[in-house]
Amino acid sequence: MKSSPETLLGGERHILVVEPAGAGLRLDKYLTEALGSKAADDEAFDGELLSRARIKTLIDQGQVSRFVDGKPVLIIDASHRVKEGETFALDVPAPKPARPVAQSIPLDVVYEDAELIVIMKPAGLVVHPAAGNHDNTLVNALIAHCGDSLSGIGGEKRPGIVHRLDKDTSGLMVVAKTDRAHRSLSEQFAAHGRDGRLTRAYTALVWGAPRPHVGTIDANIVRSSHNRTKMATAKTAGRTAITHYKVLESFGDPIEVTLVECRLETGRTHQIRVHMTALGHPLLGDATYGTGQRTRKAKLPEKAQAALERLGRQALHAHHLGFEHPVTGEQMSFDAPLPDDMQALLDALRRG
Numbered sequence: 001m002k003s004s005p006e007t008l009l010g011g012e013r014h015i016l017v018v019e020p021a022g023a024g025l026r027l028d029k030y031l032t033e034a035l036g037s038k039a040a041d042d043e044a045f046d047g048e049l050l051s052r053a054r055i056k057t058l059i060d061q062g063q064v065s066r067f068v069d070g071k072p073v074l075i076i077d078a079s080h081r082v083k084e085g086e087t088f089a090l091d092v093p094a095p096k097p098a099r100p101v102a103q104s105i106p107l108d109v110v111y112e113d114a115e116l117i118v119i120m121k122p123a124g125l126v127v128h129p130a131a132g133n134h135d136n137t138l139v140n141a142l143i144a145h146c147g148d149s150l151s152g153i154g155g156e157k158r159p160g161i162v163h164r165l166d167k168d169t170s171g172l173m174v175v176a177k178t179d180r181a182h183r184s185l186s187e188q189f190a191a192h193g194r195d196g197r198l199t200r201a202y203t204a205l206v207w208g209a210p211r212p213h214v215g216t217i218d219a220n221i222v223r224s225s226h227n228r229t230k231m232a233t234a235k236t237a238g239r240t241a242i243t244h245y246k247v248l249e250s251f252g253d254p255i256e257v258t259l260v261e262c263r264l265e266t267g268r269t270h271q272i273r274v275h276m277t278a279l280g281h282p283l284l285g286d287a288t289y290g291t292g293q294r295t296r297k298a299k300l301p302e303k304a305q306a307a308l309e310r311l312g313r314q315a316l317h318a319h320h321l322g323f324e325h326p327v328t329g330e331q332m333s334f335d336a337p338l339p340d341d342m343q344a345l346l347d348a349l350r351r352g
Helices: 027-039 052-060 138-150 179-191 271-278 293-297 302-311 340-351
Strands: 002-008 011-017 064-068 071-074 087-092 108-112 116-121 170-176 199-207 214-218 220-223 231-234 242-251 257-264 316-324 331-335
Touching: 011 027, 027 052, 027 087, 052 087, 108 331, 116 138, 170 179, 179 316, 199 271, 199 340, 214 271, 220 271, 231 271, 242 271, 242 340, 257 271, 293 302, 302 340
Parallel strands: 170 316
Antiparallel strands: 002 011, 011 087, 064 071, 064 087, 108 116, 116 170, 199 257, 199 316, 214 242, 220 231, 242 257, 316 331
16 A cells, blocks of 8 residues: 655645455455554654544545546545555645634623533624634634633534534534533434434525425535535435424515425535425525525515525524433523524525
């Protein structure tokens, strides 16, 4: 197995050509074995970076390409069986910056005690530092608000975080303030409500008229092979994803827009946005998944068009969150009204 490293935007790229000894191995296993011994002593890596789990994560994140006719093609299937002579590129991002720092960012606190805090995340606020968003995140605000109590809980980069919302999705989030709260809440989110402790519901405005009025979308979600920032549905690959939806109100004759409630049975990246798009009813304002937004918007009443323009994001709000308190065992339940931008759009649609 050959490995040829080269610099890549502060990180490192490895070009690997499969030799006979590696033929037939799963891609994640092959990459782990090919890089393991050499990368262990390389300053660009840390010990965990070359674990098989880490390699699989890099594959899922679209960091592995296979050269076909000399051109790199993303490959996101860790179970792919490699063949002798195949050439792969593995991109290992540069080490992440130092731990987040406290920043004085206003928080809309819905509930707080010694174990946890529930907040209303506004649209536009990133949950935790990542590439392109190293500060001014919810984590930075939480560190300033909670102080040293968050230190080390759930890792330096995501202290206290047990779930997330997309940057442009508003709504309720719970954050752990102690290790025991983090363990309990993480278990509840991992179960996705199947044990009856966790409940989550979202309000969304979608294009068209979903049929039936009450339904379930059961479609695996994978990272897009064409754009690593997007997700897509798949028949067999990817991870199980299940969304339950219910039509609440419709607008237009014929129907142009529908207000729906979505409840999650799993929690995948962009799940509601991807699933409603797969159903043929993308979210209003979703520039990533909602094709034909301009044509559809033109069919709305003038005031609704203006309200949608002001919204400037996907029309998605996490309006309900319920969980079992990690210490008292009490069932906690929180509901939040629509933010002003979504409410203005809804009002405009109702006025016609």
